[in-house]
Amino acid sequence: MRAIRITEFGGPEVLQFVDDEAEPTAGDGEVLLEVSAAGCNYADTHQAENSYLAPSSLPLVPGAEAVGTTPDGRRVVALLAGGGYAERAVAAEALTFAVPDEVDDGQALALVLQGTTAWHLLRTSARLQAGESVVVHAAAGGVGTLAVQLARRWGAGRIVAVASSEEKRELARELGADVAVDAGVDDLASALRDANGGRRVDVVLEMVGGPTTDASLAALAPFGRLVFYGMASRRPPTPVAPAALMSRSQGVIGFWLAHAMRDPDRLLAEPMRELFSLTAAGDLRPVVGGTYALSDAAQAHRDLRERRTVGKVWLDPGR
Known part of the structure; x- marks a missing residue:
């Protein structure tokens, strides 16, 4: 499948666009997502150079959030342990949230981690x-x-x-x-x-x-x-x-x-309900900034590091 692979730590140049990444498999308590939008965060630039709070191991597919469709047809947004920069990703069921029809993919991505x-x-x-x-x-x-x-x-x-x-x-x-x-x-x-x-x-x-x-x-x-x-x-x-x-x-x-992800029922469910409700009602405006092709992930990282972006940045796995 198409994905971004990192095989050595460094700057944006280490993000490799590949079409032969192994398909992920969902285990117990997990769900496979057909990714429609992958979130891109400043923390991802730290992960690429292994300077984030949680150390990384190679090779890796970055990406801590995605909007996608489950095998049973649900449209959800999810926080991920990694693997979001790809056509398909695996998420813990406890960290997936049904997206209201009134909230688009970019808005959902803006809310799930940054919101x-x-x-x-x-x-x-x-x-x-x-x-x-x-x-x-x-x-x-x-x-x-x-x-x-x-x-x-x-x-x-x-x-x-x-x-x-x-x-x-x-x-x-x-x-x-x-x-x-x-x-x-x-x-x-x-x-x-x-x-x-x-x-x-x-x-x-x-x-x-x-x-x-x-x-x-x-x-x-x-x-x-x-x-x-x-x-x-x-x-x-x-x-x-x-x-x-x-x-x-x-x-x-x-x-x-x-730390909130360790107790999602107590620490994430309420914020997500409130944020979705406010957005659906038009009372909260998630700012969706640049959208990049998956193959342009390195450019997205450059723009994040150079402060050229606003709001939520996300990748389109279909491009």
């Missing part, structure tokens, strides 16, 4: 309270576009979007951000405080790492929470001392969706 991440960042990790200010880094990305909308819906006081271009900042404002800040500004900590009316911020959703994390922590208010869920810059932030957090009454919280 549930945004949901948990705000509700589970940050425990957002009405009236609190929220900073969303990478606000035009898959998680960021949904986090801006959910924060607005759930009563955030002031939403500060951070993005790398004026086009992306305008998108964030359209989605509900009160103000947008240039990610490349010289003094990011001051820019975040200025964007919040001169006050320190209550919640920061951070996935860049390095100086961006440091500046975000410097802008955090007492009792503020910084939720760290990625390191796109591939640069670690300055280590945080517990005593320093105590002196400022602040919290730094990590989040990885893999």
Whole structure:
């Protein structure tokens, strides 16, 4: 079958388009999907170079999410252990979700991983309270576009979007951000405080790492929470001392969706129901960005790494 195969770790150049990948076989508690759309995430670029939280082994077919049809005709979206960049993939039944007719493939992909991440960042990790200010880094990305909308819906006081271009900042404002800040500004900590009316911020959703994390922590208010869920810059932030957090009454919280996947009935079913319902009703807008042929997966990774994409990026296995 057609698929993307990785036989050595590295950058986008290691993604090989092949037509002789072995067909996957579903085991107990699993289901085989005829894939109609495969999600492409920034985390996939880390997996390709083996710099992600979970180490990979070779050879591998990447891809952590897919929309497809089951042998009994159900249209579902699924979180995968891998193998999504292919014509067919195997998913655990517990991690598949029936897609409403009102939700298209790209929207379903946007919700199942990035949407549930945004949901948990705000509700589970940050425990957002009405009236609190929220900073969303990478606000035009898959998680960021949904986090801006959910924060607005759930009563955030002031939403500060951070993005790398004026086009992306305008998108964030359209989605509900009160103000947008240039990610490349010289003094990011001051820019975040200025964007919040001169006050320190209550919640920061951070996935860049390095100086961006440091500046975000410097802008955090007492009792503020910084939720760290990625390191796109591939640069670690300055280590945080517990005593320093105590002196400022602040919290730094990590989040990885893999832990929610271990208990899907409790930690994924509710977010998916809410996200699907909001989308079907037109109250939530999953932003579907670029669609690439499966054979162009390497270009999709280049564009993700160069910040040339917005919203959800996905691959078409039929191309």
